[in-house]
Amino acid sequence: MDTPNTAPPQDTADTGAGLTVIQTSPDPEHSTLAARGSTIAMRVRAMGRTRVGALLLLLATVAAIIWANTSPGSYSGFWESRVLIGIEDLRLEFTVHALVNDALMALFFFTVGLEVRREFAIGELTSWSRALVPVVAAAAGLAVPALLYVLITAGTGYSGAWGVVISTDTAFLIGALALIGPRAPGRLRVFLLALAVVDDIGALTIIAFVYTDEFMPAPLIIAALGLLGVYLTRYLRSGRGPVYGVLAVGVWLAFLASGVHPTLAGVAIALLIPVYRPERRDVEHALDLARTFRQSPSSEYARAAANSLRESISINERLQSAYAPYIAYVVLPLFALANAGVRLSTDILVAAWSSPITWGIIAGLVLGKLLGVAGATSLLRVLGVGDVGTGLTTGRLAGGGVLCGIGFTISLFIVNLAITDPDVQNQARVGVLAASVIAFVVAAVVFRISDIRHPAAEAGRILSRPVDSGRDHFWGPPEAPLTLVEYGDFQCGFCLKATGSVEEVHRILGDRLRYVWRHAPLTEYHPNALAAAEAAEAAGRQGQFFEFSRSLFADQEHQLPSDIVHRAEELGLDVERFESDLDTGETASRVRDDLLDAEAMGIIAVPTFFINGRRHTGPYDAQTLIRELERTAPVQR
Known part of the structure; x- marks a missing residue:
């Protein structure tokens, strides 16, 4: 706070009237100077992209279910077909399914890692006091669902698959919030994004330490050297892109050979990518080059100005902007198409209905996330610990907690890692899909009730x-x-x-x-x-x-x-x-x-x-x- 000052601002203009905005065309x-506001602009574009991405994810899920039930042979045959990559004796062999889950999903986890790095460096999680509430809520949102799942599935032999219920699908979460969220969801969106970042860290850690079957330490030495190279690449004056690309492939291959799930290579690389707010000198240099190009248009000056503008933004944010459309429009829909193909025959649905695996997943994701996220946040508010933020009413926190029960992407991902029996996998997938639908519907109802209890007109008057x-x-x-x-x-x-x-x-x-x-x-x-x-x-x-x-x-x-x-x-x-x-x-x-x-x-x-x-x-x-x-x-x- 500034020291209270009894001297008011100088009288710089006559009085005016009317609450109107001057709309001018900026010079x-x-x-x-949008470099300084680039993060907000990026987030606005990301919101629109997230809505479309969530819709594509939903359509891919429906397509996978239809395909798996109308032509199960072609569905399984396509995803189990083999792909060879390499030359002569240097060859890698994957199924199409593994290529999507191990290679393409590494890009998804790479973008997740970029977001984690950014939030801790210059985002919502920079201040521990500000980060305390979403961190605690995310931790409770990991622990409570897992505990519920273990209690319900005890004695089935599959209680070790508790990782299926721990994570929230950030893409679906933000897309659903944009579709059914409360009036003026900005603060809730920031809270849930911060929570989702911590949630992702927990999920990735659990995948690395719990769901890695065979571990060979020697290749990880090569991976470590590659990651050191990724870190040092920031000091190159030019040509960083190709170097990052080559090192990233090497690190991914080393993770693959070690037995640690190779998607985690994407996270490890992302955490070493530099992130910073635009520096004044860089922005000024870009402005000077832009003026030079305006005075003397040429391709050389155009390239120099464009490069300078690009370099004023951290490579972390440039990579997020570059990869985000491919992740939203290609990678995640392909993942859903490859993993959401649940057989919905009468036998499978009957088995799922009576399966503790299915109900453990539904209870863990829907009820567990609600109790964990909303319960922990409410407890911190009662204790006066941390800053929850104005506008985050109990109803909105409850709706956000329920919405966190959409575990889709990582839940389906862990199903393949934690469960080997195809029949039980189907029961688990039914649980994941059912939990996502239930969470969406219940959250919509909770948000509508919250808005009725706190009308927009009254909220704006106080x-x-x-x-x-x-x-x-x-x-x-x-x-x-x-x-x-x-x-x-x-x-x-x-x-x-x-x-x-x-x-x-x-x-x-x-x-x-x-x-x-x-x-x-x-x-x-x-x-x-x-x-x-x-x-x-x-x-x-x-x-x-x-x-x-x-x-x-x-x-x-x-x-x-x-x-x-x-x-x-x-x-x-x-x-x-x-x-x-x-x-x-x-x-x-x-x-x-x-x-x-x-x-x-x-x-x-x-x-x-x-x-x-x-x-x-x-x-x-x-x-x-x-x-x-x-x-x-x-x-x-």
Whole structure:
């Protein structure tokens, strides 16, 4: 928190009225600053891709079931056909099924590893205090389902297949959340994504240590040398792509020879791929090359500008963007086609109905995930441990916990590793598919009930997160009886005009007023707004949040990286510390928290004011704000 400052922002504009957004076409140079907001843009694109990918996964599952039941001979014959790869005596032989599960799925686990690496480096799991709740919820979501499964299947000889119920299918989870999730699911989505990352780590660890049959340590020495090469490749000045490719193949082959499941090679490689937020100097260099190309168009300058822009983004995020469409549209649908072909004959369904394996899987995934995820989160909330986040009601946590019961991809994957009997495999697959359908339907019902109990209109009228003097940026006495909260955007023209109203309100009310600023950058219209908000947060870590904010409002047209650092120098900030703080996950998390609050309250235009905790609609000239502050003032006792 900044030291409370009784000096308000300078009067930089006349008062304005009307909650409207200025929609301008950004200058090409300003658009280039998307490097700073690339992660958010990538996540937005990923949401649309996830919906399509989940639909393809569903269609592939249905196609596999139809194929396996209408022509079982051709289904099994196709996937068991042999594939030879190599030349002369250097040959590898796979079934088509093994090629999908061992080779293509290594790419899937590679992208999972990239996401894990990113979240721990610059994402939601950078701060242990922020990561505590999803970590504990994920751990409980691994343990409780496994315990339920073991209890139900005790004495069957297949209780060791408890790994089938531990994992959540992230692709289906996020796709289902987009289809049936509650109103404004942003914070729930962030929570479930963080949980899914920890869930994946647990599942991958269990696959490595529990479901590896034959272990030969010698090839792992070669794998270790290859992984060392992967790590050192980051220091090459050029040609890194081919080197990464060759080393990745070598590491995969070494894992295959060792007996450790080769898909884990993808995770090991991904964890060594560098990830970082775009650096100011790299972005500035890309801008210079883009200007050069604009002044003197040529293929040479075009390549240089394109390469510079690409290099300003970490290879981790570039690989995620490059591979994600293939994983969503090719790899996972192929995996479903190869593994979801469950025979649904009367005999098989009768056997599944009476099978403790089937019911153990259903209970573990649906009930176990609900009890583990929602139960652990609720317990932490009662104990006051960790930060659950506003808007995550008990109903939403329950819906999210049930939705985690969609274990599809890794559950089917572990079925093949943990169970050898084809008949029992069919019973297990029926359980996985049934649990996924039940989880989807029950979660949809829970979310609808939650939305009915917490109507959108009411949620938008009340300030979702109360003002916290230990966290919020404010000026005025912390115990002031009147509170004015503004959600704004440093590039918004109307927010600029509103500073005049706020200054006048403070001049009249004095120490009776506590003014709070929260971020709601409209990046669709203002490409530099996110960078400006993060820069203000970095300045706030040196106690100059409002001073930096005034400088941003004073010149809204110049908010490129060099302009932002120049402002820090002018204000006498420690520039080295400022740039370091600007690149931390904690700074980005502060802005993201405000954005998620704004989404939960339906804020789509700025400035939006909350007066004494309730949303203000209508003009925001000084006299109107003062009148509403006085009218809604809490009764003093």
